[in-house]
Amino acid sequence: SAVISQKPSRDICQRGTSLTIQCQVDSQVTMMFWYRQQPGQSLTLIATANQGSEATYESGFVIDKFPISRPNLTFSTLTVSNMSPEDSSIYLCSVEGNSNTGELFFGEGSRLTVL
Amino acid sequence: QQQVKQSPQSLIVQKGGISIINCAYENTAFDYFPWYQQFPGKGPALLIAIRPDVSEKKEGRFTISFNKSAKQFSLHIMDSQPGDSATYFCAASKAFQKLVFGTGTRLLVSP
Numbered sequence: 038s039a040v041i042s043q044k045p046s047r048d049i050c051q052r053g054t055s056l057t058i059q060c061q062v063d064s065q066v067t068m069m070f071w072y073r074q075q076p077g078q079s080l081t082l083i084a085t086a087n088q089g090s091e092a093t094y095e096s097g098f099v100i101d102k103f104p105i106s107r108p109n110l111t112f113s114t115l116t117v118s119n120m121s122p123e124d125s126s127i128y129l130c131s132v133e134g135n136s137n138t139g140e141l142f143f144g145e146g147s148r149l150t151v152l
Numbered sequence: 153q154q155q156v157k158q159s160p161q162s163l164i165v166q167k168g169g170i171s172i173i174n175c176a177y178e179n180t181a182f183d184y185f186p187w188y189q190q191f192p193g194k195g196p197a198l199l200i201a202i203r204p205d206v207s208e209k210k211e212g213r214f215t216i217s218f219n220k221s222a223k224q225f226s227l228h229i230m231d232s233q234p235g236d237s238a239t240y241f242c243a244a245s246k247a248f249q250k251l252v253f254g255t256g257t258r259l260l261v262s263p
Contacts, residue, residue: 041195077161080196080241080253129195139184139248143195 039064039132041144049150050120057116058147060130065110070131071103074146080129086113120151156244158254165261171229173257175242178223182244185218186251187227190239199240200227232261 040063050056060069071083084092084105092105106114117124127146134140157176165171175185186201202209202216202225209216215228229236242254 077256079255082250131195133248139186139201139245139251140198141188141196141251143197145193145195 039066039134039142041130041132041142043130043144043147045147046145047148047150049152051152052121054120055116055118056120056149057114058128058130060113060115060144062111062132066132067110068133069107069113070141071105071113071115072129072131072143074127074129076126083115083128117149120149122151125149125151156242156252156254158242158257160257161255162258163260165229165232165259167232167234167261167263169232169261171227171232171236171259171261173227173240173242173259174224175226175244175254176222176224177244177252179244179246180223181246182252184245184248185216185225186243187214187216188241188243188253190241190256192238196241229259232259234261234263237261 042061044059069086072080073083074080082095083098083103084094086092086105086107088107088110102118104116127148129146130144131141159174183204187199188196189199190196200211200214200216202218204220207218213230218225237260240257243251245251
């Protein structure tokens with residue numbers, strides 16, 4: 038298993054500002070994933086972050102809006118840039134468990150409200 | 153092609169009853185079908201998963217039924233308890249890559 042800590046757990050932000058979410062894992066992992074969970078909706082993969090390389094973004098998500106850092110094997114950050122009310126969501130960090138099972142472990146999420 | 157459709161959106165079951173949540177997929181390349189359970193304020197956690205080589209998998213009170221020809225799978229919670237009240241997500245992927253999640257079912261088990 039993996040224990041994932043996210044900061045902040047929640048925040049209220051003003052339109053046009055940016056916020057960086059931190060994700061710390063208690064073990065070294067190759068890939069880290071960032072998901073968005075909009076109210077009453079599914080979990081949508083934003084990007085996959087590998088240490089030492091550029092993050093890979095899913096369709097509909099761009100680096101300018103969601104820059105990601107992955108400085109080492111236990112840490113990653115997601116920045117939500119130039120926020121609008123539509124960015125109000127829960128942002129979840131996730132890592133793979135045993136690669137033979139496909140299990141994902143999630144942090145508790147960062148709930149952002151943009152006014 | 154990449155969607156996983158989940159129903160119902162919400163479900164109320166009496167304690168001791170059976171909760172049933174259904175999912176359908178289109179991509180026949182999917183070969184891994186997990187269910188995740190999410191409590192308020194927490195991240196989702198894997199509950200149970202199935203591969204398409206079997207039609208059913210049971211773990212305690214939780215059972216996945218899988219119908220490959222219909223491209224459907226469902227979660228059955230037997231003897232539902234108030235502690236089972238949570239949001240449940242089905243998901244699917246090919247070779248453990250890029251899980252596609254359903255829209256979630258909010259389950260409430262009344263005492």
